[in-house]
Amino acid sequence: MLASSHTCGFSFFSIPFYLHTSSTDIMTINSDKLVSTFLKLVQIDAVSLRERPVVDFLRERMDELGLFWIEDDGAVPYGGDAGNLIVQTHPGHEPVLFFCAHTDTVRPTRDLVPRIEDGVIRSSGDTILGADNRAGCAILLTVLEQIAAHPQQYPPAEFIFTFAEELGLYGAAALKPEHLRAREGYVLDSSRPPGQYVAQTPSFAALDIEMIGKPAHAGVEPELGINALNMAVDFLRDFPTGRINDNTVANIGVISGGEASNVVPGTISMKGEIRSFDMQELKQRVRAAADRAAEVAQRHGGSMRFKDKIEFEGFTIDPEEPVCTRLHAAMRALNLEPEPQVYSGGSDANIFNARGRRAINIGIGAKKPHSNEEHIAIADMEIITRLVLELLAGRY
Amino acid sequence: MLASSHTCGFSFFSIPFYLHTSSTDIMTINSDKLVSTFLKLVQIDAVSLRERPVVDFLRERMDELGLFWIEDDGAVPYGGDAGNLIVQTHPGHEPVLFFCAHTDTVRPTRDLVPRIEDGVIRSSGDTILGADNRAGCAILLTVLEQIAAHPQQYPPAEFIFTFAEELGLYGAAALKPEHLRAREGYVLDSSRPPGQYVAQTPSFAALDIEMIGKPAHAGVEPELGINALNMAVDFLRDFPTGRINDNTVANIGVISGGEASNVVPGTISMKGEIRSFDMQELKQRVRAAADRAAEVAQRHGGSMRFKDKIEFEGFTIDPEEPVCTRLHAAMRALNLEPEPQVYSGGSDANIFNARGRRAINIGIGAKKPHSNEEHIAIADMEIITRLVLELLAGRY
Incomplete structure (x- = not known):
């Protein structure tokens, strides 16, 4: 089932938004759950155009959380087995921000046995870890759990899980305009450490x-x-x-x-x-x-x-633009020093920017991507989860 | 058994040589036998360094004819399964000429079904015919049968069947000096028509x-x-x-x-x-x-x-050299017009000439070698068989 949509029983339609509080509970994340979600995700073998099991995993979680999702048919021309998964936190309301991660890994993770040493998660086998980009997926899933638990505390947002990013940004390129409604957003797919982000690409x-x-x-x-x-x-x-x-x-x-x-x-x-x-x-x-x-x-x-x-197409994000000032403020609220980067590689952010949606690819600390030495610190995943929540709830 | 020698009962030791006659019977060849020998040879699948079955076939025929042969161990360093086969027609006497053909084919001839059309032999399958150089082998075998039948009519000669020529003249290069005693000889391995021969190579x-x-x-x-x-x-x-x-x-x-x-x-x-x-x-x-x-x-x-x-190393054969005047005379005796050729490719003749043995590679008419369209005319094999006999018996 490539093209499908699902409306859950859970509805935000009548709930007033922007009841912003500074209560710490909405910023407190369950780290054990974040790690276990990540470990489950990396143990799913799903390379580009074979993302079905990951997308199914995400869809099930959305259903459990009662969140509204759509899967598009963008992968059909590529022969893929799963499309982009788009989650609307507050259906019927214009999303104010979007967040994006991709569901494919660049190489297989079959038989992966992840191990944790000194707070760092690594592959113990002959495969990549797959933190690129299952860490992004795990973080966004954790954020969505938080939103589902405290819906009134967050503005409407849209979460996009793209397919076949590694092959050349296929999923983002196939995304229909009606599935990218927010004007600004963030992509969780840079291997840079938290605080760094891609401000300019050729x-x-x-x-x-x-x-x-x-x-x-x-x-x-x-x-x-x-x-x-x-x-x-x-x-x-x-x-x-x-x-x-x-x-x-x-x-x-x-x-x-x-x-x-x-x-x-x-x-x-x-x-x-x-x-x-x-x-x-x-x-x-x-x-x-x-x-x-x-x-x-x-x-x-x-x-x-x-x-x-x-x-x-390349882009340059001006530091005065809201997408950038918001990011800086959220980072500083978490004691992260914002460090804009010039980076020559591409990400889904290139597609979004080319379409007039301002998007910034932020560092999530997934080190040595595409190699068997790939690893990520739990602390980095935690801080990025909190950064996304801060971007949403912080009202910058 | 790579290195072995065989002395047969048949002996020339006491037979006087050079009893040259012009009797036609020593120039009359059995064409049906020549063709059947060639057809048997091409149906043996034996590529470079896997020449064992061809060498075994030749050894058996030598034994049947009562001829003296040696197989050297030259292929051992290359991992080959058969060496050079050297036949002395009159053991104990200095050979006056040598003749050479190679036992390998450049590609497999498995499942080859040769067919004869209008006096031309072709492959009817998806393989080469293998006339390069089984035609040379068949011709020399037919010559050896003639010598065995009329030993007094021919001077002592040595016949060399080399391995792995197609890989880079391996067999000829591995030949020990004591197995190449004649000062001059002929290689039967040029795809040119009868009459043409390689007089110069770079x-x-x-x-x-x-x-x-x-x-x-x-x-x-x-x-x-x-x-x-x-x-x-x-x-x-x-x-x-x-x-x-x-x-x-x-x-x-x-x-x-x-x-x-x-x-x-x-x-x-x-x-x-x-x-x-x-x-x-x-x-x-x-x-x-x-x-x-x-x-x-x-x-x-x-x-x-x-x-x-x-x-x-290249070489140039001077038209006045005996190896050349002898060839011209023998060709003219058979109404072939000698046509010296400049040719850039290599053959076993290059190795022999570099060692101070004058050697000429002569055209045997094996057309389109190395391709599935390879073919050879029976008439060309006949005339080259007669040319070799003429070179030996003609006393030029």
Whole structure:
């Protein structure tokens, strides 16, 4: 069942909101429950496009809590088995903030036996821990439990659990506008420590270039060939790489081609990227590279294929924007020093910002993501849970 | 049993040689037997280093014919299951000529069903026919039958069946000096038509080059990396390829390296070759390439590995040399027009010539070798069988 919605018996429709209190009970979290939820989540094996068991787990918890949820059918075109799960805390009311985590892990966690040492949770096996991003899921689930227990203390919010983030932000990109109603929100998916957050990311163009010549026997009749490697060299010598200026970096990261040492190479493939904080410059550089590749191909009498794709658009969050001032205030209320970061990677926040929803990806302390040494401190998960509650209840 | 020798009852020790006659019976070959021997041989599946069944087949035939044979242990270091088979037609007498074919096929011939159409033998399945070089084996076997039937009509000769030619002339290279006693000989392994033969081949150096930089995250901290692709480009822009002059061709045929588009490539591997009819020039060019690679690596702050290997030495057969005048005369006696060829590939003849044994690789008409379209005309096998007999009995 990919596309479905569920309305629970529990309803906030008639409950007045914004009864803000400073009572400590709404900020007191059950740490044991947070940890046990996290441990349950990481022991579910669910890689990108195979998130069904995680989404089912979340749906069951929502039903137990009596919260309203919708699962969309965004994964159908990708062949995924579960969509985005969207939870409305106060259905019928405009959400004021959204929060987002993703349900997939970059690699399998089958047979994972998590272990806890000195307050840090690690994988004890040959897999990732999966804190990226099950920690985000566990934190948002804990927050939702708190909201369900004290509904009057929180404004309406929407919680989005996206699919296949690791493959290229698929879930966020597939999210329908009606399922992202809040104007501002936070993504719990940065491996930075609590306090740090991504304030600026570049735009990112992926390049896939093929130089196509003509193979020939290199020993017997090399003049019958068109050397695709010579074409690639001519292209590469004029393609700047590394840090080009303060805005822009470029790279050709993979090259391969040719059949055998005695054959004039007929095709050379290259994969690369350009990242820039200036979208205008990025597009110009991509176009220049395409022109250069075409010129080289023509000069050699060969041909080429040049594919470019803006994988994600960059953004810069101004410190004066509400999404940022709110975050700073909430952090300071928890004695966290806000540290804006420039980060070149992408997250669901890139998609949201590109759609005009201000979104900040915040550090949750999931260290060494994508490696078998991945780990996370319980204290970091606790503070981020409290940060989300503070962002919601703090009324900044 | 890799290393073994066999002395048969049949002995030439006391028989006078050089009783040359022009009787036609010693030139009359049994074509049906030649074809049936070839068909039996191609239906034996025996790729390089797995030549045991072919060598066993040949050994049995030698025993039936009462001929003296030795199998050497040259394949042991390569992990092969059969060595070179050396047949002496008149043991105890210095052989005046040698003849050579190889026992391996470049690809399997399992389930091969050969078919004959209009006097041409083809594979009817999804494999090569294996005429390269089972045709050579069948021809030499037929010649040996003729010699066994008319021993007084032929001078002492040695017949060498080499292993793993297709992998890089392994068998010929492993042959001990005492198993190659004749000063001159012929290799039956060129795909050219009867009449053509290889009079000149270049020397051949194989190059294996690795540029080693340092990987780094291309988006976040490219300046921490050393770009091995930039090193490779700097090397390649100064490495001439194609036909460089009348003597020399060069090629970089394969390139590969890098991990991902967002990683500064840490290692780039290249495989190539230089071929030259001038050994001096070849060595100079190899040394220059090594110097250039070292200079590039140092300039970039990286390192490199440069391996070069003279795979085989070239040779030029002078038309006035006996090995050549004999061939021309024998060809003309059979109404074949001798056509010397320049050919860039290697064969066992390269090894023999490098050792001071004059050897000519002659065309046997095995067309489209190494492909499933491989085929050979029965008439071509017949004429080459007669050519070998003529070379032996003709006393040129």
